[in-house]
Amino acid sequence: MIALEPSEAIIRRVAELLESEIGLRPESALRARLRRCIRDELAVLGLDFERYLRALGASASLRQALLNRVTVQETGFFRHPEHFEILAQHILPTLPQPLSIWSAGCANGQEAFSLAMLLDELGIDGRVIATDVSTSALLRTNAASYAAREITGLSPERIARHLTPVGQAWEVNPSIRARVSTVHHNLIESVPHRVRSSSVVFCRNVLIYFSDQHARGFLDRVADALPQAWMLLGAAETIWSIGDRYDTVRLGDTYAYRPRSVSGGRVTGGALPARVAASQVGAGHADDVAAIAILAEAGRESLASGDPAAAVVSFRKWAYLAADDALAHLHLALALEAMNDRPSAQRAFGAAGRLLGADPARHDYAIDGYSPNELYKLLDAKQQELPQ
CATH class of the missing domain: 1.25.40.10 (Tetratricopeptide repeat domain)
Incomplete structure (x- = not known):
């Protein structure tokens, strides 16, 4: 008979696997979510916990199915609008065209399409490369179809300009969809070649789920691969605690980051100063x-x-x-x-x-x-x- 609830030992082993696989922090807040996800997977597969653990270690497809359940796909159109404002007012006008923007951890695609809409509205020749570790999230992005509750971040003017009602859903218009491409990517792995020409990296509210080691590794890889790119992070992500590879730039009412220059293998420009009064x-x-x-x-x-x-x-x-x-x-x-x-x-x-x-x-x-x-x-x- 299959057990109804995974034990703490099972939860711990799966959490360790996810930390190794995608850098997910093995914190207590994750355990309740993991418990539900494992229960759901077992309901589909009909395995007991021990058999599931053995299969999980051997099967990339089973691990991907679990990742699709565990990863958080909370997002919205023009979420945290202050980032789009500084992009439009301070960053995009300074960049050569055509340009690329990397939406790293794109979830269900609303961020990537928001960026594409902004490029369209500003008359900028550019594209957006949307990446995520979740294959189900990338399928949603490619479908570009959203329920009414998922488009609340769009003004009536933007809905009229960029979306078309289809049945009970809203579809992103082809001209905006053409600006967005998707790539399956795990952020703890090497920076994909397709995004290495990007001028801007949006990676918001993703690193908060990473261990410090993996978050620092991601930021270092981006600094090495895209040394001139602007980086935008979520407000709660603590870049100063996980490395000194970036400078903070205040733009309007919020902040962006740029990699510091590297000379002779050492970061120049100094670490974040401890300016104590x-x-x-x-x-x-x-x-x-x-x-x-x-x-x-x-x-x-x-x-x-x-x-x-x-x-x-x-x-x-x-x-x-x-x-x-x-x-x-x-x-x-x-x-x-x-x-x-x-x-x-x-x-x-x-x-x-x-x-x-x-x-x-x-x-x-x-x-x-x-x-x-x-x-x-x-x-x-x-x-x-x-x-x-």
């Missing part, structure tokens, strides 16, 4: 401002090299010297999380949130262009992920 360092410790910059850099280098324990040591010293610095506690929390010391990470995230909330304007200097609201979103997400 003297008022946040204890009385009689003015010299500690320079020491903090060294500690912050050492901690980030330790994280980048896969040594979170050494990073924790550096960030604890930073937090001691600048006890009122929200960013010090945030870096410490991220390093503790990388060590899987979740209770300590919870306390450090809480301290960062309290310090930021006490006087948000005071901490603008410390986040190198990141708004306090973005840090609030990150801290809220982390507090929800970690056990109370």
